[in-house]
Amino acid sequence: MSKPVHLLSALVFAGLLFAGSLGAADQCLICHTGQGDKPSALFRHDVHFLKGIPCSGCHGGNPNAAEVEQAMNPKEGFIGVPKGDNVSRMCAACHSDSARMRRLGSSLPTDQLESLQSSVHGRLSISGSERLARCTTCHGAHGIRRVKDPLSPVSPLNVVRTCAHCHSNAAFMRMYNPSLAVDQVEKYRTSVHGTRNAKGDVKVAECASCHGSHDIHSAKDVKSRVYPTNIPSTCSTCHGNAAYMVEYHIPTDQFEKFSKSVHGVALLQKGDLGAPACNSCHGNHGAAPPGIESVSKVCGSCHALNADLFSASPHKKVFDEADLPECETCHGNHEIVAATDKLLGVTPEAVCSQCHSPEENPRGYAAARLMRQLTDSLQSSEKRAASLVSEAEQKGMEISEAKFKLRDARQARMQARTMVHAFDPKKFEEVADRGLGVAGVVQVEAQQSVDEYYFRRVGLLAATLIITTLAVSLYLLIRRIERKQRALNHVGRRT
Amino acid sequence: MIPFWKRAYNWIDERVELEGLVHFLGKKYVPVHRHSLWYYFGGVSLFLFIIQVVTGILLLMYYKGSEELSFESIQFIMSKVQFGWLIRSIHSWTANLFILAAMIHMFSVFFEKAYRKPRELTWLTGMLMFFLALGFGFSGYLLPWNELSFFATKVGTDIAGVIPVIGKLVMPFLRGGDEVSGATLSRFFGFHVAVFPGIFAVFLGIHLLLVQRQGMSEPLGTAKEGGDEFMTMPFFPNFLLRDLLLWLIVLNLLAILAVFFPWELGRKADPFAPAPAGIKPEWYFLFVFQTLKYIPAKLWVVDGEVLGILLFGIAGLLLLLVPFWDRKSSRGQENRFITYLGIFIVLYIIGFTILGWVV
Numbered sequence: 081m082s083k084p085v086h087l088l089s090a091l092v093f094a095g096l097l098f099a100g101s102l103g104a105a106d107q108c109l110i111c112h113t114g115q116g117d118k119p120s121a122l123f124r125h126d127v128h129f130l131k132g133i134p135c136s137g138c139h140g141g142n143p144n145a146a147e148v149e150q151a152m153n154p155k156e157g158f159i160g161v162p163k164g165d166n167v168s169r170m171c172a173a174c175h176s177d178s179a180r181m182r183r184l185g186s187s188l189p190t191d192q193l194e195s196l197q198s199s200v201h202g203r204l205s206i207s208g209s210e211r212l213a214r215c216t217t218c219h220g221a222h223g224i225r226r227v228k229d230p231l232s233p234v235s236p237l238n239v240v241r242t243c244a245h246c247h248s249n250a251a252f253m254r255m256y257n258p259s260l261a262v263d264q265v266e267k268y269r270t271s272v273h274g275t276r277n278a279k280g281d282v283k284v285a286e287c288a289s290c291h292g293s294h295d296i297h298s299a300k301d302v303k304s305r306v307y308p309t310n311i312p313s314t315c316s317t318c319h320g321n322a323a324y325m326v327e328y329h330i331p332t333d334q335f336e337k338f339s340k341s342v343h344g345v346a347l348l349q350k351g352d353l354g355a356p357a358c359n360s361c362h363g364n365h366g367a368a369p370p371g372i373e374s375v376s377k378v379c380g381s382c383h384a385l386n387a388d389l390f391s392a393s394p395h396k397k398v399f400d401e402a403d404l405p406e407c408e409t410c411h412g413n414h415e416i417v418a419a420t421d422k423l424l425g426v427t428p429e430a431v432c433s434q435c436h437s438p439e440e441n442p443r444g445y446a447a448a449r450l451m452r453q454l455t456d457s458l459q460s461s462e463k464r465a466a467s468l469v470s471e472a473e474q475k476g477m478e479i480s481e482a483k484f485k486l487r488d489a490r491q492a493r494m495q496a497r498t499m500v501h502a503f504d505p506k507k508f509e510e511v512a513d514r515g516l517g518v519a520g521v522v523q524v525e526a527q528q529s530v531d532e533y534y535f536r537r538v539g540l541l542a543a544t545l546i547i548t549t550l551a552v553s554l555y556l557l558i559r560r561i562e563r564k565q566r567a568l569n570h571v572g573r574r575t
Numbered sequence: 576m577i578p579f580w581k582r583a584y585n586w587i588d589e590r591v592e593l594e595g596l597v598h599f600l601g602k603k604y605v606p607v608h609r610h611s612l613w614y615y616f617g618g619v620s621l622f623l624f625i626i627q628v629v630t631g632i633l634l635l636m637y638y639k640g641s642e643e644l645s646f647e648s649i650q651f652i653m654s655k656v657q658f659g660w661l662i663r664s665i666h667s668w669t670a671n672l673f674i675l676a677a678m679i680h681m682f683s684v685f686f687e688k689a690y691r692k693p694r695e696l697t698w699l700t701g702m703l704m705f706f707l708a709l710g711f712g713f714s715g716y717l718l719p720w721n722e723l724s725f726f727a728t729k730v731g732t733d734i735a736g737v738i739p740v741i742g743k744l745v746m747p748f749l750r751g752g753d754e755v756s757g758a759t760l761s762r763f764f765g766f767h768v769a770v771f772p773g774i775f776a777v778f779l780g781i782h783l784l785l786v787q788r789q790g791m792s793e794p795l796g797t798a799k800e801g802g803d804e805f806m807t808m809p810f811f812p813n814f815l816l817r818d819l820l821l822w823l824i825v826l827n828l829l830a831i832l833a834v835f836f837p838w839e840l841g842r843k844a845d846p847f848a849p850a851p852a853g854i855k856p857e858w859y860f861l862f863v864f865q866t867l868k869y870i871p872a873k874l875w876v877v878d879g880e881v882l883g884i885l886l887f888g889i890a891g892l893l894l895l896l897v898p899f900w901d902r903k904s905s906r907g908q909e910n911r912f913i914t915y916l917g918i919f920i921v922l923y924i925i926g927f928t929i930l931g932w933v934v
Contacts, residue, residue, distance in 0.1 A: 476837050478653035478660065529654075536661075540834040547827040554820045561812060 106143045107151055108135035122223035125231075131184055138162065138170050164210035168193055171215040195294035200301075206255055218242055234293070236282040240265060240274075243287045267366035274366075283324070285367075290314055306364070309347060311357035312338055334358075337415035356382065379407040389501040421459065424500055425452030447505045454512040455500075458493045461519035465489060468526030475533040482525040489519040604807035605814045606793045613683030614791055618818040619825055620680050623673035624779070626829070627711075630666040631768065638718070640764035642757030645720040646843040653840060664833035670712055672829070674859050677705050685897070685917050688904040689792035695898035697789065700782040702895045707775050712857055714763040714771065717755075725844030726854045728763075729755045734867065737880050738888070756846065795909060855931065862927035863887055865934070894920075 112120035112135075123129050128137065136143045141158030145151040152158045162170045172193035174180050181190055192215075196202050201213035218234050225232040233242040244265040246252055253262050268274040268287075276284040290306055297304035305314040316335035318324055325332050338344040338358070346355035361378045362368060380387025390396060390406060399406055410423065410431040425448055426433045432448035435441065469486055472479045492515025499511045577585075587593055605614065637656055639648040652659035681701065684690055690698035717728045732755060736746030751758030808814055856864050866887075870879040893900070903910040 476839075478650060478840065480650055481654060536834050540830055543830050544827055547823050547830075551820055551823045551827075554816060554823065558813065558816045558820070561816070565809075565813075 106134040106136075107146055108139070108141065108143050111148070111151075119222040126222055126224050127226055127229075128224060137174075165214060167214040167216050168196065168211070192294045199292075199294060199296045200298050201296060212256065234288070236284075236286050237277065237280060239286050239288055240268060240277065264365045267363075271363070271365065271367045272369075283318075285318060289318070306359075308353050308355075308357050309351060311359055312344070312348065315358045334414045341412075341414060341416045342418045343416060383407075385498055386501045389498065393501065393503040395503050419497070421452065421455045421497075424455060425449060427452075444503075447503065450505050451500060451508050454509060454516075455493075455496060458489075458496060458512055458515045458519070461516055461523070462486070462489045462493055465519045465522040465526060468523055468530065472526050472529035472533070475530065477529040477533055479526060479529050482522045482529070485518055485522050485525070489515050489522060491515075492518060600811045601809070603787070603790065603810035605791050605810050607806055607808050608794065610683075610687060610794050613680075613687065614814075615818060615821050616676050616680035616683060617786070619821060620673060620676040621779075621783075622818075622822045622825060623669050623676055624775075626669045626826075627666065627673060628772070630662050630669065633662045634666055635768065640718065640761060642720065642760055645718060645760060646840070649719045649840055653837075660837060661830075661833055664836075664838045665829050667838035668829055668832045668836075670715060671858070672825070674708050674712055677708050678859070681705055682917060682921060684792075685894075686914060687792065687794040688901070688910065688913065689794070690898040690904075691792075691901065691907075692898070692905040694785070694789060694792055697782060697785040698898050699895065700778045700785070704775060704778045704782065706891075707771050707778070709859065711767060711771050711775075712859060714767040716857055717760060717763045718767065719840060720760055720844050721841035722844050722848070722851060723841055723854065725755060725846070726850045727856050728759065729850070730854060730864075731856055731860070732759075734864075734880070734884065737878070738884050739881055754846070795904070795907060858928060858932070861931035862924045865927045865931035890920075 109120055109123065113124075120135075123135065134143045135141075136157075139159060139161070140156070141153070142151050142156040145156070150156065152160075174184070175188065176190050176193050178190045181188060196213070196215075197211065201217075202211050204210070205212045218239075220233055223231075225235075227234050229235060230237060232238060247260075248262050248265050250262045253260055264287075269278060273285045277286055292305055295303075297307075299306045301307060302309075304310065312335055319330075320332055320335045322332045339348060343356050346352040347357055359367065360382075377387070387407075396406075399409065411419065422429050423431050426436070426438075426445055430448065430452070432444070436444040436448055438445045465482075465486055469479055469483050473483070492511060496508060496511045496515060499508045502508070584593065605611075634652065637648055637652045637659065639645055649663065652663050654660075656662075684698065684701065713728075713731060717724045732746055732749050735749055736742045738745055747753060749759070749762070750756070751762045855861060863883075867880055867883045870883045872879050874882055897913070898905070901910055901913055904913065
């Protein structure tokens, strides 16, 4: 601990001793109240005053001395008004001391200063000499009240205004984070949370509910409660608590469903920061459940092509008339599972069959059946092509061109899956035919490679037979020549 | 009726007097002894070189020597050109077998001390051709412009760069710049298909001329074993037909290798990608590469890698000049030191190549 902190701690402790042991009236308060001093008037309602902590607890000096010279004498420990970060240190002299807090009957946590200093507000201000925020920035100085006290600046109903004091001040925010929006309060007031908060509902989310209080971090910081991968658990703190949410009459299984969804798996298990979290669809400060009209806009902000195709499809009008949410009707909302081909078609598990039957809607039924048939054909054709390419590759054949074309077949299948949202069998057939064509070409090329592999072996066998015949003939020729040479040599010797 | 081939022979003979050459070939004999087998490796090397020239010319019809097209052109040869896969695989396999055959030929000559007087020039030209063969291998390895060849060339030219005094000049000369790039590929292509073949052809001509002129050397001591006419065989047709028989077997071996183990192309080189793990040079450079890995970075005040390069350079030079310092063999005396040195070199190369392969 640094020297100033030791000094402050001693001051506070001495002040408390004076007040406690002497039980005398606080001369500081008597004089300052007499002078009509505003801080002293506020201090009479301060939680610290009510706990018996005198002015000298923070300012030092002798609260029993009637004379100003003696009461406010530096030799008596008087320090005047604490400045800059000394304010937070002064508060922490008690609030970070768990034994002292226990003696005062408090069960508050004692890590506020550490949390504040490591938070985004604990960074140095532009002056470079002090941190951005100190305790009094949010809690006030002489009229500090319990957080639950409706008059406290950090009570659920007031905290938004307190945060907005800086965060809605464009000139101030520009000095520290010019890219950060300053309209959070305006947006918040339009949200379900904001409107309920304005009506006096202390249970709905306010700034501190999502961002934290002392331990606020930048949204880009992985430690932040509003970092993309942390958002679902932050929201579910309330929205997953059935007892807490009972009066709001909304489901509380969203987090459970979202965790299992394709989005939840991508975000929470694979750590894909591009995957949507709660705020991606509901908004953050202006959070609201998307309406029937807006749900496709929400999904369409990422799935743009699907949304465009749907808007131009015959389903658009029918859905609007039936008051059905566009994407949600087939895909669900929080528990959106990976869209497999099973969703399409006329089998009982297909979503199309929920509305289309051969009797009531034969056209739609036929279209759904055709699209599913083509999708299945595409998939099996691509699978067959991939298997042949793999076989040719395993046989050591050069097949990179066919392998590259296989990507086109896969691409066509993906396009076909997107084209489903147009609900137009003709358009779907065009894309599917292209994919089937490419897959067919790949199959032919890969099959040729496999055939070539066997042709090479047969060719090698033929070549080996020819070479062996030649080699044997040559060997016999050498033997015949050498036999003749030896015979001649023998005749030569004898003669 | 005179047969056609006889009339054709007579027609040529009238103009260039073939009789002398035929008489010379008819009188040419090859010694026969228990080490005669090694004579065939010269012929095998020649045959493999001829295959390289033929397949190389065929590849040239489709190969494009540029950074953008070389990989794709070989892909095209392997997949689209009729029998392109066979030509490319045979070219690659032959390159390796050629160096192996040349190495066996060189060491057989070394152990038989066939380099001794009067065949010093035959040895010199042979050794220079062997060095050129290594150059062929090094330059040809880069031509497919795939990942392995790119990084192996990078490592290889890095090593060339640490040669004392001339290293700083040699490396940019080989690379055509500071880094291995398209300029290196163009350069290596030029060396591989024009510069090296040109020089090689001159040395090969001299080498074959000397072999024909001086005949084949008999190892020291083998002359004592016989002494009659059965200790030699006519070069034509006996030795030549045996050569042809061996060539046929080698040709079949190449076809089997090309069909069962087609030479892979790998992935196209990406100069910006990190080097893949386990980059190794071709097997014939592996013992040098492995040795350099074992030498400490600093030995006293000398850089370990520089010292290694210097030692290999000196060893190569001593091997090249062996006919001039092995006076004992030239005098016809048995030189056991050379034999032991040869055994050490062969074991060293085999040992460190295996180590380089396994580690």
